[in-house]
Every structure is written in C-alpha cells, then in structure tokens.
Amino acid sequence: MERLFIPTTSSASRIIHRLTPLMGFHTSIPRKWQNFENERHFEPGEDVLKRVWHGLTYDFRRWKRRYMEARYDAFKRRNPIAHMKHAVLDNEVFPFATEVLIIGGGLTGSSTAYWIKQRFRDEDFKVTVVENNDKFAQSSTMLSCGGITQQFCVPEHIEMSMFTTEFLRHAGEHLRILDNDPPDIHFLPMGYMHLACTPEDADRLRENWKLQIGKGARVAVFTHDELVAKFPFINFDDVLLGTYGLENEGCIDAWQLLSAIREKNITLGVQYVKGEVEGFLFEHPHGMRELHGYEEDDVADEMKQAYRRIRGVYVRPQMTDASARPIRTHFVVNAAGPWAGKIAEMAGIGKGKGLLAVKLPIEPRKRMVFVVHAPEVPPIDMPALVDPTGVYCLQEEAGNTFICGKLPTKEEDEKIDHSNLEVDYDFFYDRIWPVLAKRVPTFKNIKIKNAWAGYEDVNTFDNSPVIGEHLLYTNMHIMCGFGNRGVQHALAAGRGFAERIFDGAYTSINMRKFDMRRLLKMEKLEETYA
Structure with a gap:
C-alpha cells in the first residue's frame, strides 16, 4: 500500500521558500548575508571547540554582513515593496x-x-x-x-x-x-560682516571681537575708512565699525x-x-x-x-x-x-x-528666505552681510545668486502669522529690499528667483x-x-x-x-x- 505524502510545516515552508523568487511581488531574491550571523546558540559546556570557533569568527561574519549591506544602497534595502525578503530582519520591524x-x-x-x-x-x-x-x-x-x-x-x-x-x-x-566616493557638502567660503552704527554697538562689537580672537577665530575688525577702502561698492555712511571673518566661514x-x-x-x-x-x-x-x-x-x-x-x-x-x-x-x-x-x-x-x-x-517660528539674482553685484568681493537692522544676504552659489532674509525683532515676530508656511512677498519688498538697496546700491536691479518658508526652533x-x-x-x-x-x-x-x-x-x-x-x-x- 502506497504511503501518501503529507507535507509538514517545515517541508511546506521549504517549498514556499523555493518558489519565492518566482512570485510576481518579489523583485529581488534574498541573499544569505541578509540573515543574522549569530544564529547558533551554545549551552554552557556544549561543544567547547565549536563554541570557541564560533566566537572567533563572529567579528568576521559581522564585518562581511556590514560590507555587503553597504554595497547595496542602504535606502533601497529598506523599501518594503521593491525589495521584499523571505525572512523578517531586526532592522525591518518596529x-x-x-x-x-x-x-x-x-x-x-x-x-x-x-x-x-x-x-x-x-x-x-x-x-x-x-x-x-x-x-x-x-x-x-x-x-x-x-x-x-x-x-x-x-x-x-x-x-x-x-x-x-x-x-x-x-x-x-x-x-x-x-x-x-566621499560626499560633497558644497562648501562655499565667504566671510561674514557685522556692522555697528552707534558708539554702544561699536564697543560691543569690539569686545566680542576680542573674545573671538581669544578663542582662536580668524576675525578682523575694520574702521569706517578701512571698510570704505576694502569694499567700495557698499555704503558705509552710517557705519562706525565692522568685523569681517577671514577664515572658516561660509555656507554649505x-x-x-x-x-x-x-x-x-x-x-x-x-x-x-x-x-x-x-x-x-x-x-x-x-x-x-x-x-x-x-x-x-x-x-x-x-x-x-x-x-x-x-x-x-x-x-x-x-x-x-x-x-x-x-x-x-x-x-x-x-x-x-x-x-x-x-x-x-x-x-x-x-x-x-x-x-x-x-x-x-521652545516655539516654532516662521522664517522666510528669498533667493534673488543681482547681476551688478560683484560676486567675488561680496561678503556675507549682516546689517544692524537684521537683514542678511549671502551667496547661494558661486555667481550672482544670493540668499536674503531678515531676523525679525520681537515686535515684528508677533505680527508674523506662524500658523502657515506661505511666503509673504510684501515682507521682502517692504522690509528687506529697501535695506539692501541702501546698503549695496547695486541691489536695486534684482529679480526674485525662488522663496520658501520654514520653522525654526526658537527659545523665547x-x-x-x-x-x-x-x-x-x-x-x-x-x-x-x-x-x-x-x-x-x-x-x-x-x-x-x-x-x-x-x-x-x-x-x-x-x-x-x-x-x-x-x-x-x-x-x-x-x-x-x-
């Protein structure tokens, strides 16, 4: 009498496992290195030699798995649909x-x-x-x-x-x-310039400059005449003192x-x-x-x-x-x-x-950034300008594209609608552009290329x-x-x-x-x- 073959749970799982690469939902087959390498557990006193060998080769297996995971794109590995796996991994579950x-x-x-x-x-x-x-x-x-x-x-x-x-x-x-290949963060070097228009601000700026150079920062302090000679395209009529970063400053x-x-x-x-x-x-x-x-x-x-x-x-x-x-x-x-x-x-x-x-x-505060094109501004000599009014301007990339914005005062911050991230272009034309055009006259001829708004974590x-x-x-x-x-x-x-x-x-x-x-x-x- 023939004995009927009734598949057990283990045999059924093996059959399903063999058919897994043929299923339409799977676009990649599982690899052995995707399983954990510490699959063997030894009880105390059990197979001492094998236990020692398993421990000695553990670091090698872990290194091999990490290497293979890094070779295959780390983000694609975690796509649950395009890269389904036959076994549940620890880094795939909650x-x-x-x-x-x-x-x-x-x-x-x-x-x-x-x-x-x-x-x-x-x-x-x-x-x-x-x-x-x-x-x-x-x-x-x-x-x-x-x-x-x-x-x-x-x-x-x-x-x-x-x-x-x-x-x-x-x-x-x-x-x-x-x-x-090493990652590129697109560092663009440029010195930050802070200005002081009152004697009190000039004294504060000079004291802070002493603190900064005492810590090892490369920052220079310029008088009114020195600023005019070094940056002739900037209007310094109301400026008494300014500081300028010489090294390790810019944007990324x-x-x-x-x-x-x-x-x-x-x-x-x-x-x-x-x-x-x-x-x-x-x-x-x-x-x-x-x-x-x-x-x-x-x-x-x-x-x-x-x-x-x-x-x-x-x-x-x-x-x-x-x-x-x-x-x-x-x-x-x-x-x-x-x-x-x-x-x-x-x-x-x-x-x-x-x-x-x-x-x-800590409160979320809405901040708006405007990207403008100023063809008449000298891009090489233009510093990352921070005006005493809070208006700032720095290069987005090498050329005549600049990022502009304003650090609002407490009174201005209260008037901003922080419930949404809609860009208020009137804020640029009323609060930012007049200050920039007065400080750098060549900013009168500009064109807005892009703008966005985001939240900052402000400590009130x-x-x-x-x-x-x-x-x-x-x-x-x-x-x-x-x-x-x-x-x-x-x-x-x-x-x-x-x-x-x-x-x-x-x-x-x-x-x-x-x-x-x-x-x-x-x-x-x-x-x-x-």
Missing part, C-alpha cells in the same frame, strides 16, 4: 526596545546618533531615531541657509562653530562609506550634509523609524506603592509624579489605522526642533509642580539653545532651541551627548550652562548675534 531613542531625524538627532556610534559601534547597542515625514519636510535643517560663522558673544558658541568647521573640512573622510548645503550623515548612520546600524510620538511610558521605583500609601489626596499624586521615571516612548507608525506602541529605552533625546516644546509637554514638563513646573520655552526665553538632561527626568536629554544656528552647532551638541553617556561629563566643550538650570534660576544667556 523595535520593542533600544538603548537610545532619539526624537527627531534632522541634523541634531542624526548627529547625535552618529557620535554615539562613533564611540560604541557594537550592534547590540541599538540606537533608534523616530521621525515624522510630515514635520521633517518643514524642519529647520531642510530649509536652512547653511551659514557657518564664528562671530558670537557666547564663548561656547564660538567653540562649537570652530569644531563644526574642522569637522566639515574633513567631512569626506568622516562620512565616507567604504570605497564609495545642509541637505547634502544631512543625507551623508543619515546614510552613514544606517551603515553603522542606526535604525530610522517613521512615526509620531504620542506619549511617554513611565515606571516607578520599587517601594513606591508603600510610600504612596502614607499620603493622601494631592500630596500623594504629586509624590507619585515626582518619583516616576521615563522608561519608554509611545510611537504611532505612519501607516493606515496603526495604533501607538511603546518602545522601551534607557535614554531619550528630545531633538524634535520646533516641536520640542510639545514633546516635553507630553512628559508633563511645564504642567506639573516643583521641577515639572519649569516649561521648555533667551534665544540660546537648551542642551542637557532634564532637572527631574535625568535620562531625558534635551537638545533644541538652536534657532538659525542649528547647522553649525548640532554636530558639537551631538558629540557632547555622547560624551555625557560614555564619559559622564563634557570632555571637549563644556556646555553645562545651556541646561535647564538657567530656566529655573531665570538667568538669561542671550546671544546678541542672533
């Missing part, structure tokens, strides 16, 4: 736990992930970046002018910009992936820099998750129930809230009808940029009592960034409020966080004065150049 969870995939969040992986590259130390595609397109990094300068009045800002300049000088080496393509860092992070094992943060997961230490039992009413609730700790983040994936799910983590980095204040409110910051009553004063308290752990939630690190300086200070801030978690302190640039203690003490750290 994570349940991670060591460091970074909220915000812009330059600040990606730089933080980059420096963490530079310090500790073991893939078991997982770093996850949560980003929202809708808000990511409106972030300050995507719409930034990419200006790099070292002319500040806060010493730490000068040191952070000098470090960023040195990093960008060797960005091709730092961000290069294996034997691929912020999007190219962010793309290079993100691609480098993916090859280092950083996981980018597209989702929306909806809340935080809190836990209480052991013994909290007994302690809570001795108190009543509001005192008990305040005590319970004060002793809780952040243990995870609720993230809703950006897909249809998806519900929020928790991602447990040891460290949370709030690098959400303009929306960092709302993220902090989800954790109860600014809504409680005691230390939780201190609000994170003192216009300086907030960097450091929260006063109560010590495992929540805040990194926001850079304003228009995010491109040049995000790299240094990310390195500072890596130093904090691995060394326990800032070992390169001391950024302690940027934490939330100054908000508690109401001590402002104002940056006059902003």
Whole structure:
C-alpha cells in the first residue's frame, strides 16, 4: 500500500521558500548575508571547540554582513515593496526596545546618533531615531541657509562653530562609506560682516571681537575708512565699525550634509523609524506603592509624579489605522526642533509642580528666505552681510545668486502669522529690499528667483539653545532651541551627548550652562548675534 505524502510545516515552508523568487511581488531574491550571523546558540559546556570557533569568527561574519549591506544602497534595502525578503530582519520591524531613542531625524538627532556610534559601534547597542515625514519636510535643517560663522558673544558658541568647521573640512573622510566616493557638502567660503552704527554697538562689537580672537577665530575688525577702502561698492555712511571673518566661514548645503550623515548612520546600524510620538511610558521605583500609601489626596499624586521615571516612548507608525506602541529605552533625546516644546509637554514638563513646573520655552517660528539674482553685484568681493537692522544676504552659489532674509525683532515676530508656511512677498519688498538697496546700491536691479518658508526652533526665553538632561527626568536629554544656528552647532551638541553617556561629563566643550538650570534660576544667556 502506497504511503501518501503529507507535507509538514517545515517541508511546506521549504517549498514556499523555493518558489519565492518566482512570485510576481518579489523583485529581488534574498541573499544569505541578509540573515543574522549569530544564529547558533551554545549551552554552557556544549561543544567547547565549536563554541570557541564560533566566537572567533563572529567579528568576521559581522564585518562581511556590514560590507555587503553597504554595497547595496542602504535606502533601497529598506523599501518594503521593491525589495521584499523571505525572512523578517531586526532592522525591518518596529523595535520593542533600544538603548537610545532619539526624537527627531534632522541634523541634531542624526548627529547625535552618529557620535554615539562613533564611540560604541557594537550592534547590540541599538540606537533608534523616530521621525515624522510630515514635520521633517518643514524642519529647520531642510530649509536652512547653511551659514557657518564664528562671530558670537557666547564663548561656547564660538567653540562649537570652530569644531563644526574642522569637522566639515574633513567631512569626506568622516562620512565616507567604504570605497564609495566621499560626499560633497558644497562648501562655499565667504566671510561674514557685522556692522555697528552707534558708539554702544561699536564697543560691543569690539569686545566680542576680542573674545573671538581669544578663542582662536580668524576675525578682523575694520574702521569706517578701512571698510570704505576694502569694499567700495557698499555704503558705509552710517557705519562706525565692522568685523569681517577671514577664515572658516561660509555656507554649505545642509541637505547634502544631512543625507551623508543619515546614510552613514544606517551603515553603522542606526535604525530610522517613521512615526509620531504620542506619549511617554513611565515606571516607578520599587517601594513606591508603600510610600504612596502614607499620603493622601494631592500630596500623594504629586509624590507619585515626582518619583516616576521615563522608561519608554509611545510611537504611532505612519501607516493606515496603526495604533501607538511603546518602545522601551534607557535614554531619550528630545531633538524634535520646533516641536520640542510639545514633546516635553507630553512628559508633563511645564504642567506639573516643583521641577515639572519649569516649561521648555521652545516655539516654532516662521522664517522666510528669498533667493534673488543681482547681476551688478560683484560676486567675488561680496561678503556675507549682516546689517544692524537684521537683514542678511549671502551667496547661494558661486555667481550672482544670493540668499536674503531678515531676523525679525520681537515686535515684528508677533505680527508674523506662524500658523502657515506661505511666503509673504510684501515682507521682502517692504522690509528687506529697501535695506539692501541702501546698503549695496547695486541691489536695486534684482529679480526674485525662488522663496520658501520654514520653522525654526526658537527659545523665547533667551534665544540660546537648551542642551542637557532634564532637572527631574535625568535620562531625558534635551537638545533644541538652536534657532538659525542649528547647522553649525548640532554636530558639537551631538558629540557632547555622547560624551555625557560614555564619559559622564563634557570632555571637549563644556556646555553645562545651556541646561535647564538657567530656566529655573531665570538667568538669561542671550546671544546678541542672533
């Protein structure tokens, strides 16, 4: 009697696996290197020789897998439709736990992930970046002018910009992936020029110049006559003093820099998750129930809230009808940029009592940028001009194309409609163009080529960034409020966080004065150049 063949689960899976390349939904076949290399588990005392050999060859297999992943485009590998796989990989699914969870995939969040992986590259130390595609397109990094300068009045800002300049000088080496071509961030060197029209501003500008050259910045100070002789095409009738950057200043393509860092992070094992943060997961230490039992009413609730700790983040994936799910983590980095204040409110910051009553004063502020063509302006001699009125102008590329804008005053900022990102061209013709045409007469003949608007994460308290752990939630690190300086200070801030978690302190640039203690003490750290 013939025995019928009834396929078991394992045999059926093998048959399906063999037919997988023939299915129409698959455009690529799975490769062996896409599986994890630590597939073998040895019990204590089992096969000692094989266990030793497995451990010795583990690094080689991991290196081989990383090399093969880097050879195939990192972004195409994560396309779930065009590159379907027969097995579920750890970096393809929504994570349940991670060591460091970074909220915000812009330059600040990606730089933080980059420096963490530079310090500790073991893939078991997982770093996850949560980003929202809708808000990511409106972030300050995507719409930034990419200006790099070292002319500040806060010493730490000068040191952070000098470090960023040195990093960008060797960005091709730092961000290069294996034997691929080094990324090009399109650095265009140009010196920033700041002007003073009153004796008080001239004294302040000279004192700041002394601070800048004391930190090692290459900045020159010019009197009225020296400015007229060096830049004859600029009107300096009302100017008493001016400073001009001689080295390590200019502008870059912020999007190219962010793309290079993100691609480098993916090859280092950083996981980018597209989702929306909806809340935080809190836990209480052991013994909290007994302690809570001795108190009543509001005192008990305040005590319970004060002793809780952040243990995870609720993230809703950006897909249809998806519900929020928790991602447990040891460290949370709030690098959400303009929306960092709302993220902090989800954790109860600014809504409680005691230390939780201190609000994170980060607000999204609309900023407009105009790209103009000025054929009569000398492109080689034209500096990155910053007028005392707040109007600025710098070259977008080598030629007669310039980026113009205005840093609004508090009164002007209150009149701007921050609820939308529509470009107000009347703002250019009424507030920017008259100042430019008066300062540089050749700007009278210009034509607007492009314009856009974006949000900046502005610290409404003192216009300086907030960097450091929260006063109560010590495992929540805040990194926001850079304003228009995010491109040049995000790299240094990310390195500072890596130093904090691995060394326990800032070992390169001391950024302690940027934490939330100054908000508690109401001590402002104002940056006059902003």
